[in-house]
Amino acid sequence: xxxxxxxxxxxxxxxxKWALLIVRMLKDGPRRFTELKRxxxxxxxxxxxxxxxxxxxxxxxxxxxxxxxxxxxSYELTPMGRTLREATAPLLEWSITHxxxxxxARAAYGNR
Amino acid sequence: xxxxxxxxxxxxxxxxKWALLIVRMLKDGPRRFTELKRxxxxxxxxxxxxxxxxxxxxxxxxxxxxxxxxxxxSYELTPMGRTLREATAPLLEWSITHxxxxxxARAAYGNR
DNA sequence: TGTTCTCGGTTACCAAAGGGTACCGAGGCA
DNA sequence: TGCCTCGGTACCCTTTGGTAACCGAGAACA
Numbered sequence: 001x002x003x004x005x006x007x008x009x010x011x012x013x014x015x016x017k018w019a020l021l022i023v024r025m026l027k028d029g030p031r032r033f034t035e036l037k038r039x040x041x042x043x044x045x046x047x048x049x050x051x052x053x054x055x056x057x058x059x060x061x062x063x064x065x066x067x068x069x070x071x072x073x074s075y076e077l078t079p080m081g082r083t084l085r086e087a088t089a090p091l092l093e094w095s096i097t098h099x100x101x102x103x104x105a106r107a108a109y110g111n112r
Numbered sequence: 113x114x115x116x117x118x119x120x121x122x123x124x125x126x127x128x129k130w131a132l133l134i135v136r137m138l139k140d141g142p143r144r145f146t147e148l149k150r151x152x153x154x155x156x157x158x159x160x161x162x163x164x165x166x167x168x169x170x171x172x173x174x175x176x177x178x179x180x181x182x183x184x185x186s187y188e189l190t191p192m193g194r195t196l197r198e199a200t201a202p203l204l205e206w207s208i209t210h211x212x213x214x215x216x217a218r219a220a221y222g223n224r
Numbered sequence: 225t226g227t228t229c230t231c232g233g234t235t236a237c238c239a240a241a242g243g244g245t246a247c248c249g250a251g252g253c254a
Numbered sequence: 255t256g257c258c259t260c261g262g263t264a265c266c267c268t269t270t271g272g273t274a275a276c277c278g279a280g281a282a283c284a
Contacts, residue, residue, distance in 0.1 A: 105171025
């Protein structure tokens with residue numbers, strides 16, 4: 001690995017909280033907009049739209065519109081997106097397994 | 113893995129652009145404030161201070177002050193911090209190896 | 225016939241967070 | 255006397271992001 005600082009801009013996108021969760025949601029195949037919105041607890045419609053746009057622009061996922069009414073739009077990982085999913089999986093798992101440790105550390109820090 | 117949405121708050125910290133780079137910088141042992149500032153290209157003094165505080169609060173690293181003049185403060189990963197470092201390494205590597213792909217995808221997106 | 229629901233957004237508004245720059249203090253050195 | 259260092263804070267502007275309202279066309283309901 002050479003200069004990791006070159007990766008700063010990329011990290012600003014793939015390191016994004018919402019982007020990580022969206023990529024994870026798509027691991028088992030395409031998902032619809034509303035499906036993602038319901039599954040990713042706490043994301044606002046605005047942020048979901050914006051993050052999906054960014055990920056589409058960067059070639060992480062594809063957006064497919066089926067011209068029916070009511071609208072049907074599905075999102076799916078590209079091959080590059082699937083490699084990203086593999087790269088982010090350890091961080092996701094780490095976050096979940098260390099939730100309690102972080103809470104404990106934070107409580108201890110507050111009581112100093 | 114249960115509900116990944118529980119990890120949202122944690123992801124907001126460990127998924128942070130600067131936090132990822134700082135954790136990586138500390139992989140080979142303690143580093144001083146100014147050392148980090150010089151090594152992480154583009155980070156401002158303010159953001160370095162703030163991010164280090166957050167990581168210290170969350171038990172990712174320790175801050176050690178040596179009472180001399182000029183000041184000497186060193187930062188070092190905790191055991192939990194080292195496990196985080198391992199979890200983030202794949203994402204860092206991915207970012208660097210896919211920099212060019214992302215640029216290409218972004219250029220193609222702009223020309224549609 | 226009119227009302228209301230759906231999906232996948234967009235937009236305006238506003239508060240909160242992010243982040244750059246200037247400045248600080250105390251000792252060392254010329 | 256003046257200027258350098260390190261680590262950090264105060265100030266202030268910019269960006270981010272949540273909320274809520276609106277949209278359009280079909281479908282279900284009454």
